[in-house]
Amino acid sequence: MRTLLILFTLSILACSPGPQSIRYGEDACYFCKMTIVDQQHSAEAVTAKGKVYKFDAIECLVQYIIPLDEATFTHLLVADFDQPGSLIDARTASYLVSPNLPSPMGAFLNAFDNPNRSASVLHEQSGTLYSWDSLKENMASNSLMPR
């Protein structure tokens, strides 16, 4: 009986909508089709209905999200440059575009959980800092992607 209960709870938990961990080397980017391997630049979006979209680069998530209504997503997550593999809230992250820190799709875009860290990496590597909103604006005007 107890086992059943545990199994039942587990199955309920398994069904609850939320972020999924990215299987590096297996999952493909929803936006650009590339296999996701880079744990410092991956990203994820989860809709209110629980559908999960995974991305190999933060720039893919941003380009995907720009034409859509952001409110339909319960989670927007980006990899923390400092803690490879851990996903943080995209809306509160601090972004650094630096010519010395390449990212998978050519935008040189990196995210940091800690704004002090992005500022200090900026100091070491040069570049420009963005918030989520200013990042979207600049990406929409196409000033951040190559060509």
Added chain:
Amino acid sequence: MIRQLLFLALILLLSGPAATRTLHVGPGQSYSSIRRALDAAGTGDRIIVHAGTYQECPVVIDRSITLSGYGLPILDAQGEREGVIIEADSVTVEGFEIRHTGYSYIEDRAGIRVKRNKAFTIRNNRLILTFFGIYLEHARSGVVENNAILGKPLGEANSGNGIHLWYCSEVDIRNNLIRGHRDGIYFEFATDSRIRNNISEDNLRYGLHFMFSNDDIYTGNTFRENGAGVAVMFSRRIRMLHNLFHLNWGQAAYGLLLKEIYDAEIRENTFQKNTIGIFTEGSNRIHYEDNDFLQNGWAVKVAGGCDQNTFIRNNFIGNSFDFAAIGNMSSNRIEQNFWGDYTGYDLDKDGTGDVPYRPVKLFNYIVDQTPETIILMRSLLVEILNFSEKVSPVLTPADVSDALPRMHRYGR
């Protein structure tokens, strides 16, 4: 006469080649360390490093010399440094085994790095467990040949690229074996380069990967059992000839992935046993000619935004699906291909079928809408559906049609 000859020999000895010397490094040789020999060397000199293990990485070469290993000496980077860094023009590095740069999130450590210079030659080396194998940055007019670059076994996410080009031009990459990296060969902003006769296998992501790179050619390479074979993205005028794309299986696995590329040529390649032979999206003016598509899940899958492409004289044999297309295909030309599933006739015996062939089957359309229906593949129901659609097409696109299907496969 003899005196004259002697005089001549003396002049030869004293004049021309006196500038270049050969320096020997190793136990019992004139130099005990590579660094000492490098400090003593001048332009054009050759340093021969004899067999042994050398723990003096990174070996920084700042002048135009040849560094040759004799008896495969080992450069051990001891898990925390780069192997060899080339910082001068006209440098050759050959005959070394370079080991254990260690892995890092902060810096892209390489077995051999070429920095901002030209006319380099890197050949006959073995790179074992280097994070990045050979890393070329802002380099041009060089050769990378006959190297074996062996990384981690498949499945470990933290690995660099085997041969990595970043803002390079006119590089020849030939006869290398690359295994166990993120991408076997990676081109970003690399132009006018040639990739010939390499084997790239068991890499985590791609055997070969182009990003923002133009006017390159790759020919005679084998891409086997990689996450996916080759990805060409955001690039122009790439020529792809005589390559083998083999056994790239998996959910996100393609023999060849094309994304937003223009004016490419794909000729005389073999795509065998891949989940998807070629996946193409947003790619225009691509010429696919004389290729063999054998035993793939999907031979060719064309997603949106592909215009003015030509598929001509290809063999499609034993694929579960020969062709899948999403979106308007009317500006693309498909003709004179051999389709293994063609059941038409040839009454005038000119080798070309008298009725057009439509390679997109109804079931194809259903699988695109609902991927789970793949379980019905080869069932009687699906056969009936496909047959009825073939007799009176309703759902399958009319613009995906080969008006001149061949009756016999092309011999190659």
